[in-house]
Amino acid sequence: MLKLIKNAAVYAPEYLGIQDILIGDSRILKLASDIPAVDAYDVEVLDGTGKLLFPGFIDGHVHILGGGGEGSYHTRTPEIMLTDITSGGVTTVVGCLGTDGTTRNMASLLAKARGLSEEGISAYVYTGSYQVPVRTLTGSIVDDLILIDKVVGCGEIAISDHRSSQPTREEFAHIVGDTRVGGILSGKAGLVNIHMGDGSRMLSYLRYVIEETEIPSSNMLPTHINRSTRLLNDGIDYAKSLGGFVDLTTSSDPDYLEEDEVKASIGLRLMLEQGVPENQITFSSDGQGSMPIFAKDGTFLGLGVGKVTSLYREVRDAILQEKVNITQALRPVTANPAALLKLENKGRIAVGKDADLVLVNESSLTIDTVIAKGQLMVQGGAAIKKGTFE
DSSP: OEEEEEEEEEESSSEEEEEEEEEETTEEEEEESOOOOOTTSOEEEEEOTTEEEEEOEEEEEEOTTOOBOTTOGGGBOOOOOHHHHHTTTEEEEEEOOOSOSSSSOHHHHHHHHHHHHHHTSEEEEEEOOSOSSOOOSSSOHHHHHHHOTTEEEEEEEEESSTTSOOOOHHHHHHHHHHHHHHHHHHTSOOEEEEEEOSSTTTTHHHHHHHHHSSOOGGGEEEEOTTSSHHHHHHHHHHHHHHOOOEEEEOOOOTTTOOTTOOOHHHHHHHHHHTTOOGGGEEEEOOBTOEEEEEOTTSOEEEEEEOOTTHHHHHHHHHHHTSOOOHHHHHGGGTHHHHHHTTOTTSSSOOTTSBOOEEEEETTTOOEEEEEETTEEEEETTEEOSOOTTO
């Protein structure tokens, strides 16, 4: 069935005015100011009047298998469900492992990503986890990227954190180099997703790679950059002085919010005000990951769970509370991650691109409709397509 969205204010993420969008199968077929609904064809018409149309959101850091375990076995978070993702307007995820690369492994991560794809969204994975040497499927980062279609990079590799394997700068550079080569040979991003702890080394390892090797900044994405003001400021300098890309984490639990943590929406505003190029900033949710809080001596204090729905919450807060313009607020969850991850058919509204779309109410910016690969996932603010076990 064809779908026709009428009279929506389109942000591609740049504003294109009031447009109609014709969808066929999983792609955008036509974008124009007035597309008639021809009776001769089986066309489902969706009224976009009074609504804004955005590209489907890309969440580049999701613990689709669950995460955690830092407070022992009972603190392992559960696997994510389809509606945990789609209800937040997310149509593309990249799954990752975290601290635990033993009871959760790459085979299970890959299977979960394939399952989510069968349920209707786009899902990819990083190979590896916090641990160094990196645990892969084939025994090689390069081979995983070349031989496994859904592997787009490596991560999340932990640095400047008491839970990391404490790799040397040279070992870290070797991981980034292998990931880049695997990406080159497979036509993929070859991106290293880097868990940033709150240690004093901050972004020094990434600076070493850029300054002492030939590897460009586009092969590294440090996440949790807003976990403290100190790290955020280092990220701002890193982005401005070395052209580095930085990722703001949107999940935070007010009951466990660390005193110095900066909300992603505020972090985006501060970065833009201080001259960080808007194409170098991304958001990710850390969805379904555990959010452990440790005392300064490393003692476990408590636990929250990251939510994929936080991704759009922070976009919305950036627009409504921080007065960031809509295009700049959308880029970190649409065009920017699509470019960094080399997902050519994602992150933009244009003819030939994947029909991943989000309709929001103009007055409140609340989500009304979510379409993933041309299929309705959310309508009227309610999930109408549920996962196999929901």
